[in-house]
Amino acid sequence: MTILDKIVAQKKIEVANDKAIIPVEVLQASPLFQRDTYSFKDFLLAPERTGIIAEYKRRSPSKGIINDKVSVEDVTQGYAAAGASACSVLTDPDFFMGDKIDVTNARKAVKIPVLRKDFMIDEYQVIEAKAIGADIILLIAAILTPAEIKNLAGIAKSLGLNVLLEVHNLEELERSIDPNLDAIGVNNRNLADFTVSVENSYKLVDHIPNEFMKISESAISDTDTINNLKAAGFNGFLIGENFMKQADPGAAMHEFVKGLK
Numbered sequence: 001m002t003i004l005d006k007i008v009a010q011k012k013i014e015v016a017n018d019k020a021i022i023p024v025e026v027l028q029a030s031p032l033f034q035r036d037t038y039s040f041k042d043f044l045l046a047p048e049r050t051g052i053i054a055e056y057k058r059r060s061p062s063k064g065i066i067n068d069k070v071s072v073e074d075v076t077q078g079y080a081a082a083g084a085s086a087c088s089v090l091t092d093p094d095f096f097m098g099d100k101i102d103v104t105n106a107r108k109a110v111k112i113p114v115l116r117k118d119f120m121i122d123e124y125q126v127i128e129a130k131a132i133g134a135d136i137i138l139l140i141a142a143i144l145t146p147a148e149i150k151n152l153a154g155i156a157k158s159l160g161l162n163v164l165l166e167v168h169n170l171e172e173l174e175r176s177i178d179p180n181l182d183a184i185g186v187n188n189r190n191l192a193d194f195t196v197s198v199e200n201s202y203k204l205v206d207h208i209p210n211e212f213m214k215i216s217e218s219a220i221s222d223t224d225t226i227n228n229l230k231a232a233g234f235n236g237f238l239i240g241e242n243f244m245k246q247a248d249p250g251a252a253m254h255e256f257v258k259g260l261k
């Protein structure tokens with residue numbers, strides 16, 4: 001069983017419990033469910049922003065605890081002030097020490113798009129994402145069929161949410177493209193064995209149709225890499241650990257962006 005299999009198995013239990021505690025009608029009645037969402041594309045392409053999707057991540061399966069001492073409000077405000085185009089907030093409790101309340105707190109702290117970063121397998125989680133304050137959801141091709149991607153992306157769009165599809169190889173990309181996606185992210189981390197290579201982004205960038213925003217995800221730790229990925233056609237760069245491993249992740253991002261072209 002891979003770590004991804006274990007995460008998905010646990011996620012099924014978590015979602016079943018959540019549904020039993022908070023029925024979908026309660027989510028739909030929440031004040032945040034009624035709000036207008038921020039446009040991911042507008043913030044990614046805004047000249048005054050960096051294209052960086054800066055992540056709040058306390059722990060990960062590959063690295064263990066990264067930083068559990070900083071608040072989501074302080075970190076996301078620091079990221080927004082440093083020019084982030086969006087904040088990514090992990091909500092998975094078991095493998096990432098995330099919490100759904102982190103998205104709600106980020107939503108209140110910043111005026112840029114918030115990505116709910118989780119392993120989405122059920123329509124309930126998409127509705128929940130809107131209700132807790134997210135603007136963007138992540139769909140991971142490795143754990144979803146094309147029909148599931150179509151269904152979840154369609155529901156997200158009907159709620160005004162933006163959709164980021166994550167792929168790791170050409171086969172996942174070609175089978176998962178759907179008109180309801182806004183952005184396609186190439187994960188530089190292999191979720192089966194945790195090896196990382198930014199080369200993966202270069203391999204896939206020209207296969208992503210130009211109507212989608214192109215995002216390079218994971219293992220980005222210097223601005224030369226971003227400058228080169230930009231030149232290759234990427235619009236966005238998802239960065240977690242490189243900022244979160246510092247005592248003040250927002251200040252770390254502020255210093256980092258000085259090297260961007």
Ligand SMILES: O=C(O)c1ccccc1NCC(=O)[C@H](O)[C@H](O)COP(=O)(O)O
Pocket residue numbers: 003055057060061062063191217218219220238239240241242
């Ligand atoms: O980060 C992991 O160890 C991991 C393991 C299994 C599934 C997903 C995982 N990461 C989720 C992410 O998408 C990353 O947090 C994100 O791309 C940022 O990566 P990084 O900049 O390398 O922290």
